[in-house]
Amino acid sequence: MSDTSLTAAPEFSLPSSSGETVSLSDLAGNPAVLFFYPRDNTPGCTTENLDFTALYGEFQSLNCAVFGVSKDSMASHEKFISKKALAVPLLSDEDGTLCEDFGVWVEKKMYGKTFMGIERATFLIDGDGQIVKAWRKVKVKDHAQEVLDAVRAL
Template identity: 55%
Template sequence: MSELKTGDLAPTFKLPGDGGEDIDLADFRGQNVVLYFYPKDDTPGCTTEAINFTGAHADFEAANTVIIGASKDSVKRHDNFKAKHELAVRLVSDTDGELCEAYGVWVLKKLYGREYMGIERATFLIDAEGKIAKVWRKVKVKGHAEDVLDAVRELNG
């Protein structure tokens, strides 16, 4: 599968989301969508990233932009994660990994000399027409939410 890039049509999805409601990308046509992939609920980097996006939630909303976090965690784990940290972002459960595969974020990772498959921390900005407007790969959490918000503002002109 080739890597997604700016201008590509974003792969569609309809998956279980937090709170038990399905999240369907098609429902957000006419709005920008920030789809960010993260390895695991309630781990330090992932928690910081979700809290940072939550902190900027009102600014994203004002810019006609929805934030959706995606991992392979279950809906129940997502619900617990959201409640524990009072998160304002939507979370989608990709337990079978199809969404991760479609966006090319299920990758070979290395930690302490050990290789394993896991989710690459990555973010995709999808415009109101459903096309990829910007891609961030191998995301560093510090300052990332602000970078994404700047890109949304630039996209909106």
């Protein structure tokens, strides 16, 4: 998927750390950000979640929903949120369906080993359910601000 092509976001329905089940259809009418990250309580993922938390009020003022997504369980998400005082709700994609649908479940290499894992990626979805911007292979530094700037530009 290129950064500029409009593609319909895959429908989903996942448990959220907010205690609700969140579906794409629930987000209709306003923009939404889904940021996929590999694992709770790891250094890069913690920094990314803290950066989105720091800007969460600004996203909310733009009527933009923001969700972090990983394959971690709800119990793991709840511990992560509590330990790091995160404001951004986290979605649990334990079976990996949403990761597959967004194409972020990929082959990765680390220390000479090949394995499957979540590519750090972020998707901006407009109020009509179209992906208007995709960031692949995200570098954490300044990323949340870049996403906020893209939401402002909508």
